[in-house]
Amino acid sequence: MTSAVFQPSQRINVIAGLGLAALVVLSLIVGVSPLSLDKVLSDPEAMHLLVVSRLPRTLAAVLCGAGLAIAGLIMQTLSRNRFVEPATAGTAQSAELGILLVTLLFPAAALWVKTLVAGGAALIGTSIFLVTAHRLPPQQPFLVPLFGIVYGGVIGAVATFAAWQADLLQFLSVWTNGEFSGVLRGRYELLWIAAVMVAIAWLVADRLTIMALGREASIGLGIDYARMMQIGLVIVSVITALVVVVVGMIPFVGLAVPNIVSRLMGDNVRGTLGWVAAGGAGLVLACDIAGRLIRYPYEIPVGTVMGVVGGAVFLWLLFRRGGHG
Amino acid sequence: MIRINNVSFKHRATPILHDVSLDIAKGGVVALIGPNGAGKSTLLSLVARLQALQTGTISVDGLPVDTTPGRDLAKVLAILRQDTTVASRLRVRELVGFGRFPHGRDRLTDEDHAIVDAAMAQFDLTDLSDRFIETLSGGQRQRALVAMAFAQGTDYLLLDEPLNNLDMYYSRALMRSLRSVADAGGKTVVIVLHDINQASAHADRIVAMKDGRIVADGTPADILTPDRLEAVFGFRMRVETIAGKPFALHQL
Structure with a gap:
């Protein structure tokens, strides 16, 4: 018996790269005021639209998508469970609670201060989730995501209650439902830190693969398990906090993309990380473009589009697993 | 000692x-x-x-x-624990290769590859080297884990x-x-x-x-x-x- 192995050849690399490039170009063109790329150089207004709005929006979608997919991959590695991601296991909700509290207490704080507080809150919330997840019986793989959903729900409820008391519910929805329509030059650049986090993940890719083999295998191979856990937690928390603060949370990217890549290519992070990042970027870009087109000229937030697309993918993954036994 | x-x-x-x-x-x-x-x-x-x-x-x-x-x-020193489970989708060659991690860290040299090949041959895994671990029988999986510990090359x-x-x-x-x-x-x-x-x-x-x-x-x-x-x-x-x-x- 030979197993069906999907080896990414040079050709598939090129096709995937072209696909992502096509999505980027489409994202630059599509919008309320149409933009044709051939006029950009001659028409200063078109150039302005491109540089101030479309390009930042496109880059934001790419950075958020790649970052969230990697955050999901790392979270699945650290919890040794395929069904968790930042949006469903308390990370995003903790970041939302953090930024809500800092907005309440220090409304004049700079955006980077708020991001820092959101990141710290995400770190604490995710640590508590992971400590608990490691105590759940490994024979019951669905307990971990179920616990995550309940745990995230409780933190989200606390945030909603606090926001309601302070009359800040509208703010909260900005952070909980991702949307790129407000992204302009000067308001998304923090997201480049997510790219730095993805680069760090690339540097420790082999260690992440070994971490997925468990604590004992990691220590046996000379990895500082506690230290790697902290690095992974920081990457997940920083990426999630950045996305929550800058555009609002986008669900399911971190769940769907790493799972599909794992199905097709396995779990050797060194080989799959680029695909996970590119897949996340492509998925978020595609959902954002769809959100711009479905009710043209009105927009549907990318978080809503992703909720529908990602939900369908998640169900497919669950049923596939059921079929495997 | x-x-x-x-x-x-x-x-x-x-x-x-x-x-x-x-x-x-x-x-x-x-x-x-x-x-x-x-x-x-x-x-x-x-x-x-x-x-x-x-x-x-x-x-x-x-x-x-x-x-x-x-x-x-x-x-x-290398250890293989009892009842080690591998939930990751890794190929046999990749898993055994991670035994070399303490030596080369992130890059396998030609010498590392030779040691991995020898470990797979020693435990009768050469024909299975491109298979995912999850598709193996319990005994094959156990041999892959032993080969990984062996590839670590410790005294x-x-x-x-x-x-x-x-x-x-x-x-x-x-x-x-x-x-x-x-x-x-x-x-x-x-x-x-x-x-x-x-x-x-x-x-x-x-x-x-x-x-x-x-x-x-x-x-x-x-x-x-x-x-x-x-x-x-x-x-x-x-x-x-x-x-x-x-x-x-x-x-x-």
């Missing part, structure tokens, strides 16, 4: 090991035997610094296991019940492989075994544990006697000598 000095260990309030001291010289195959709950696995995991020492000291080639950097120890190899899941053919093959790496490669293999006859057939030395203490220590001929075995396992069994080696007929 592995030196274990006055090691005691408690899991919460339950004592697991009582003041265990043991020296294991370099080279050869040492089998740890004893009934369930004797503390064999705990002792092995303490040597491999998978659990933190509570009292006593352990050193491997002079390196104290509790203070030596993990990476340095990983070049001296000391600790194996906790590696014969689980292996049929007679591969149990014998694994024990003979371990024998040959000890004889030809000068390696030290410490192996927890349930089958005392495998220990008798292939080990140089048998250490018997019971209730967290070492109760017997010697050559197979010393340990496999009806009196000694009754003291360790709690019932009397016949011992017959075949081809110069003692075998216990514990099934009767």
Whole structure:
């Protein structure tokens, strides 16, 4: 018996790269005021639209998508469970609670201060989730995501209650439902830190693969398990906090993309990380473009589009697993 | 040389090991035997610094296991735990390749690849090298894990019940492989075994544990006697000598 192995050849690399490039170009063109790329150089207004709005929006979608997919991959590695991601296991909700509290207490704080507080809150919330997840019986793989959903729900409820008391519910929805329509030059650049986090993940890719083999295998191979856990937690928390603060949370990217890549290519992070990042970027870009087109000229937030697309993918993954036994 | 000095260990309030001291010289195959709950696995995991020492000291080639950097120890000592599960979708070649991680870190050299190939050949995995671990049988998976520990290329190899899941053919093959790496490669293999006859057939030395203490220590001929075995396992069994080696007929 030979197993069906999907080896990414040079050709598939090129096709995937072209696909992502096509999505980027489409994202630059599509919008309320149409933009044709051939006029950009001659028409200063078109150039302005491109540089101030479309390009930042496109880059934001790419950075958020790649970052969230990697955050999901790392979270699945650290919890040794395929069904968790930042949006469903308390990370995003903790970041939302953090930024809500800092907005309440220090409304004049700079955006980077708020991001820092959101990141710290995400770190604490995710640590508590992971400590608990490691105590759940490994024979019951669905307990971990179920616990995550309940745990995230409780933190989200606390945030909603606090926001309601302070009359800040509208703010909260900005952070909980991702949307790129407000992204302009000067308001998304923090997201480049997510790219730095993805680069760090690339540097420790082999260690992440070994971490997925468990604590004992990691220590046996000379990895500082506690230290790697902290690095992974920081990457997940920083990426999630950045996305929550800058555009609002986008669900399911971190769940769907790493799972599909794992199905097709396995779990050797060194080989799959680029695909996970590119897949996340492509998925978020595609959902954002769809959100711009479905009710043209009105927009549907990318978080809503992703909720529908990602939900369908998640169900497919669950049923596939059921079929495997 | 592995030196274990006055090691005691408690899991919460339950004592697991009582003041265990043991020296294991370099080279050869040492089998740890004893009934369930004797503390064999705990002792092995303490040597491999998978659990933190509570009292006593352990050193491997002079390196104290509790203070030596993990990476340095990983070049001296490899461990395969009992019931290791691999949930990741990795190919056999990738998994065995991670055994080389302590040496090259993130890049495998040609020499690393040669060692990985040799480890796969040694454990009859060459034909399976591109298969995902999850598609293998329990015995094949166990061999892949042993090959990974072997590829680590350490002087000391600790194996906790590696014969689980292996049929007679591969149990014998694994024990003979371990024998040959000890004889030809000068390696030290410490192996927890349930089958005392495998220990008798292939080990140089048998250490018997019971209730967290070492109760017997010697050559197979010393340990496999009806009196000694009754003291360790709690019932009397016949011992017959075949081809110069003692075998216990514990099934009767």
